[in-house]
Amino acid sequence: MADMNHLAILPILVPMMAAIANILLGDQRSSNRITGINIAFGVILVGVAVLLLVTLVGADRTAMAVYPLGNWPVPFGIVLVADRLSAVMVLTTSILSLAAMVYASARWYRSSPNFFPLFHAMTMGLNGAFLTGDLFNLFVFFELLLAASYGLALHGGGRNRVRSALHYIAINLVASSLFLIGVALIYGSAGTLNMADIARVAPSIAPENRGLFEAGAAILGVAFLIKAGSWPLHFWLPHTYSAATPPVGAIFAAMTKVGFYSILRLWNLVFANQPGPDLAFGQGVLMVLGLATIAYGSVGALASKALDRLASYLILVSAGTLLLAVSLNTPQVTTGALYYFVVATLAAGAMFLLKDVIDQILPAEAQILAVSLELYGDEDEQLDDDEEVSRTVPGSATLVTWCFAIVALLMAGLPPLSGFLAKFAMISGAFSGGIAPTQMAWWFTGAVIVSGFFVLVAMARNGINIFWSSELGDNIRLRSLEVTPIVALLALCVFLSIVAGPVVAILGDAAMAVHSPDAYIGAVMQEVTP
Numbered sequence: 369m370a371d372m373n374h375l376a377i378l379p380i381l382v383p384m385m386a387a388i389a390n391i392l393l394g395d396q397r398s399s400n401r402i403t404g405i406n407i408a409f410g411v412i413l414v415g416v417a418v419l420l421l422v423t424l425v426g427a428d429r430t431a432m433a434v435y436p437l438g439n440w441p442v443p444f445g446i447v448l449v450a451d452r453l454s455a456v457m458v459l460t461t462s463i464l465s466l467a468a469m470v471y472a473s474a475r476w477y478r479s480s481p482n483f484f485p486l487f488h489a490m491t492m493g494l495n496g497a498f499l500t501g502d503l504f505n506l507f508v509f510f511e512l513l514l515a516a517s518y519g520l521a522l523h524g525g526g527r528n529r530v531r532s533a534l535h536y537i538a539i540n541l542v543a544s545s546l547f548l549i550g551v552a553l554i555y556g557s558a559g560t561l562n563m564a565d566i567a568r569v570a571p572s573i574a575p576e577n578r579g580l581f582e583a584g585a586a587i588l589g590v591a592f593l594i595k596a597g598s599w600p601l602h603f604w605l606p607h608t609y610s611a612a613t614p615p616v617g618a619i620f621a622a623m624t625k626v627g628f629y630s631i632l633r634l635w636n637l638v639f640a641n642q643p644g645p646d647l648a649f650g651q652g653v654l655m656v657l658g659l660a661t662i663a664y665g666s667v668g669a670l671a672s673k674a675l676d677r678l679a680s681y682l683i684l685v686s687a688g689t690l691l692l693a694v695s696l697n698t699p700q701v702t703t704g705a706l707y708y709f710v711v712a713t714l715a716a717g718a719m720f721l722l723k724d725v726i727d728q729i730l731p732a733e734a735q736i737l738a739v740s741l742e743l744y745g746d747e748d749e750q751l752d753d754d755e756e757v758s759r760t761v762p763g764s765a766t767l768v769t770w771c772f773a774i775v776a777l778l779m780a781g782l783p784p785l786s787g788f789l790a791k792f793a794m795i796s797g798a799f800s801g802g803i804a805p806t807q808m809a810w811w812f813t814g815a816v817i818v819s820g821f822f823v824l825v826a827m828a829r830n831g832i833n834i835f836w837s838s839e840l841g842d843n844i845r846l847r848s849l850e851v852t853p854i855v856a857l858l859a860l861c862v863f864l865s866i867v868a869g870p871v872v873a874i875l876g877d878a879a880m881a882v883h884s885p886d887a888y889i890g891a892v893m894q895e896v897t898p
Contacts, residue, residue: 372427373434373435374433375433376420376433376434376435376448376449376499377435377448377499379413379416379462380492380495380496382412382413382416383409383413383488383489383495385409386406386484386488387488387489387492390485390488394481403473403477406469406473406484406487407469410466410469413462414463414466416462417455420450420455421452421458424452425452425877429877429880430887430891432449432452433449433451434448434450434891434892435448442564442892446502447500447562447892448499449499449500449891450499451888452875452878453878454498456875457498457709460622460709460713460714461495461498463714464618464622464714464717465491465619465622467717467853467854467856468487468615468619468721468853469615470849470852471849471850472613472615473849474847474849474850476615480523482519483520483523487516487619489513490517490623491619492512492513493514493516494626496508496509496513497509497630498626498629501562501564501892502562502563503551503554503563503566507551510595510626514540517620517623518533518537520612520616521533521616523616524613528611531607532610533611535608536604536607539601540604543594546587546588546590546591550584550585550586550587550591553580553581553583557577557584558573558577563634564637564888564891565893566637567885567889568889585638593627593631594627596624596626596627596687596690597627597661597683597687598658598691599661606677606684607680609621609679610674610679614720614721615720617680617720618716621679621683621716621717621720622717624687627687628691631691632694633882635697636883637885650695651695652695655695657688658690658693658694659688659815661684661685661688662684662685662689662815663819664684664688665681665687665819666685666822668680669681669682672830675722675726675830675834678719678827678830679716682719682779683716686709686712686716688819689705689712689794690709692815693708693794693812695808695812696798697883698797698800699876699880699883700796700798700800701797701812703797703872703879704791704795706875707786707789707864708790708791710864711861711864712779712787714861715779716779717857718853722768725846726768726772726834729764767846767855768846769835772834772835774861775827775858776827779823779827780827781816781823785861787861791816791820793872
């Protein structure tokens with residue numbers, strides 16, 4: 369067990385060492401060695417994440433790795449906690465990080481000497497946020513990933529990118545201030561910042577301090593909702609994500625999930641197991657915000673004419689879906705939501721990368737022409753009887769077309785791929801339990817189905833504009849470093865469809881542990897005497 373506990377810090381140490389190595393090596397943008405070193409660190413991180421998840425799955429269902437930093441006793445010292453939920457989050461982030469890093473190694477990293485250090489710092493912040501068991505440490509990792517993301521959002525320069533990044537920085541500075549205020553109020557009323565300890569003492573907080581505690585939790589929730597991209601706190605997201613460089617946009621697809629994870633973790637630790645007005649109020653707020661986020665994201669996707677903009681709105685759709693899943697507060701729905709989180713994150717990352725590849729084989733003016741033809745038509749276009757209607761599609765264009773089709777199926781949630789299986793698992797979980805379906809279950813089902821239809825229409829229209837209304841050319845060359853990560857991400861999503869049974873079983877155990885937090889509290893607080 370002691371050996372397993374040490375695994376909890378490795379997903380933080382690996383990117384930290386990678387960032388330090390890049391700083392020591394200095395600016396070597398003209399050297400292939402620097403890309404090889406960074407890809408090697410990415411592979412090591414994925415291996416560590418796989419080892420962590422496999423170790424936890426091979427142990428008891430409630431097993432978790434608890435690592436007190438500096439060996440300080442809980443709850444006075446900072447502690448890292450890795451259970452199945454955090455291990456799944458870390459593995460998904462590590463895979464997406466490796467894919468984006470490989471893609472950037474083709475050419476994008478040359479735009480700045482600090483790309484790789486910032487990229488590893490952001491990965492470190494993401495993994496740390498998923499693994500920490502302390503609220504203040506969560507704030508520290510939040511700030512680490514945000515500081516790195518500020519630099520990455522500006523990576524590549526350009527007026528549009530700088531303007532969007534400045535808006536992003538401003539709103540997240542506000543979110544950080546709210547985060548710190550919420551943490552201060554919780555500490556002042558509960559006397560602790562350890563998440564497990566907060567869950568332990570929350571029911572016994574004195575009535576005169578209860579309002580202060582709930583105010584702190586509400587302010588903290590606003591900060592999480594900003595990071596999750598929830599309506600109406602999401603207006604920074606489409607501009608920032610669509611303006612970022614492709615590998616940065618891909619890793620940003622995982623960044624919004626930190627807000628979802630934080631809400632899921634703290635909600636179930638502190639409030640979800642205490643029936644009363646707090647539970648009903650929280651469920652209602654999350655349901656309304658989730659529905660509004662899905663509606664806004666779906667309409668935005670339908671109105672998008674560019675793939676990067678479309679991908680940004682699809683992230684909003686996924687964020688709203690995950691908020692709805694949290695509001696239903698059942699292990700069955702959470703199981704499907706975790707499956708959906710993995711698929712939607714990987715597919716969104718692949719879509720950001722795919723957009724850049726399509727830009728390379730299809731000039732921007734051709735895309736604008738395709739949109740113009742869709743809107744206004746071409747009255748002078750006449751097909752000669754002898755003109756060849758169909759033409760041979762080059763191999764590279766065929767590969768890109770297949771990748772786009774798979775992304776469309778995944779994001780719209782159509783069978784037989786994992787996007788459909790994830791949505792089906794959530795809907796099935798909403799109506800399970802042997803009781804009459806609630807009104808929330810019907811709202812959830814309707815939102816998931818209607819948003820899937822909107823996404824399908826948006827993806828189909830953009831696909832027609834790109835692959836049918838434009839000339840792709842007969843001599844298309846694609847860089848292997850750019851195509852390989854896209855194909856790998858989509859192949860993994862297809863593979864998740866094939867092994868859906870075992871994957872859902874693992875995620876089901878993770879969901880049960882989340883909704884039964886006694887094991888989490890006991891593992892972290894085992895050194896505390898009653």
